[in-house]
């Protein structure tokens with residue numbers, strides 16, 4: 223590999239190094255995975271593409287070159303790196319460019335006991351706002367007709383996927399679930415928590431994942447967990463997190479009391495759905511979009527973490543009082559590089 | 564007021580959906596999309612009177628040409644509703660053929676917006692799509708100085724034998740478009756490009772239906788370019804990485820997806836592409852090129868209505884946003 227001095231080692235531009243305090247990673251946003259590297263290798267990783275092999279041999283002493291060659295061989299084997307005599311033909315991805323053609327891309331509606339929603343109006347507003355992903359969470363047991371009522375108007379043009387997160391009940395399993403997935407093809411996931419067992423399978427229609435979980439959930443406080451399972455290694459998420467909050471950007475929510483919020487777990491409310499519409503809040507409520515701008519690079523702890531552009535984040539349950547502090551449910555310590563689950 | 568944006572497309576076209584989402588997001592209220600699967604009704608074309616005007620209606624929406632800001636011919640066609648020609652059942656197919664010709668002229672008039680009103684911004688052109696001829700394209704590419712693979716069209720076995728003797732490895736592909744055949748409830752499609760072996764040629768009769776044969780070219784990369792109004796968005800596909808996609812990247816290898824990255828064309832290649840698109844009078848199109856082991860760019864084909872969604876997403880180019888902006892502003 224290091225035979226032709228004119229060749230430049232290059233990372234494929236979809237393989238993006240992210241420096242953490244102790245550990246670093248190279249995110250592969252095309253195959254949606256990553257490899258870990260010690261941060262001591264980060265500097266040389268950033269040299270990839272800048273120097274030809276001949277120039278690297280000048281820049282580093284022989285012992286270092288051996289290590290570099292081994293390291294590059296590993297990257298090459300992993301298909302993160304290639305050799306070319308024309309490095310300028312391979313420009314970097316413009317990761318600063320993230321855009322969405324809608325005001326709101328995702329919404330959470332929590333369903334509680336003290337208020338009945340007018341789903342028709344809610345879905346109308348979400349459609350106008352261009353919402354693509356909807357999550358409906360229900361902490362108490364509801365009947366099938368309730369879900370029918372909630373989902374009735376979801377066949378709008380804009381929604382791509384709907385997730386139901388609902389309390390397990392022996393009445394809503396098997397046949398009712400199949401009925402829902404048949405009738406509402408946008409359903410992509412149904413999670414039944416407080417279930418007697420853990421299990422998951424694909425619906426008969428093949429496009430909805432049914433998950434039975436023994437997790438005990440009583441309210442929105444279950445949310446906000448930071449885990450590798452929730453990391454997104456795709457180009458959209460990676461570019462969005464450069465300048466926007468990975469959780470709250472373009473999100474709107476209704477909590478179980480009917481209060482319109484950025485997320486059901488946040489304290490600040492922009493008014494009750496009884497008095498205000500989602501449209502009003504999303505388009506003109508004072509400060510509604512402020513939190514969207516808190517990017518990972520601004521958050522203490524996270525800004526030194528190598529997972530900051532793929533992490534799901536949470537702005538509701540925090541380490542300290544500051545809006546710029548780390549999610550309290552994250553156990554990862556980027557300074558020691560330990561405890562990532 | 565000029566505020567109507569007209570888009571001709573097909574139901575399943577993802578790129579059109581995305582462009583329309585941007586148009587709505589940017590506050591465009593009168594965006595009308597006509598899909599090839601639907602039919603339109605002609606209200607009237609009024610020529611040579613005091614009030615020259617053109618208007619059509621589509622799913623209860625009126626499209627008045629005087630109000631048109633931009634038109635995007637993405638793909639598909641503009642079809643007329645069916646009418647029964649009473650009393651001509653005996654020669655029905657002949658009558659239908661005639662009616663189709665009649666409609667063609669009307670359709671070409673309707674889509675020839677630039678000639679009706681030169682202030683309308685036009686992107687894409689159905690007539691270019693219809694008359695797009697791969698052999699002409701290859702020939703013109705060659706004349707503007709872009710390398711093309713040595714290519715023959717032949718119906719003689721002896722010619723093929725000469726060709727394979729000259730170049731060693733040769734391939735064949737459809738002269739028009741990759742065909743799909745329907746047989747016993749299944750669809751069958753070819754792999755796009757296939758290698759022609761000496762044994763295979765040996766089995767052919769002396770004369771056969773004309774086929775295209777091309778020299779097989781060893782490549783380092785495949786390069787896809789989406790061209791729009793003078794700009795080139797290029798992407799490199801490292802298809803050599805996996806054996807399966809060596810001949811044609813459509814033989815997509817899902818486990819070990821080929822690397823796809825933004826690519827910057829050398830200036831000279833870009834200039835020749837611009838020349839080619841000008842010569843073909845195309846304002847949009849997607850081009851397939853390969854970068855050979857001999858460090859040359861070789862042109863394979865251009866599709867006036869080619870897909871760009873994949874390219875736009877993987878290279879983060881936001882071509883949909885760019886198109887929406889052009890349609891909104893009524894200029895490049």
Ligand code: SF4
Pocket residue numbers: 448518523524525527528529530533534535548549552553554555556
């Ligand atoms: S929440 Fe934890 S894993 Fe995520 S970026 Fe912050 S420190 Fe890293």
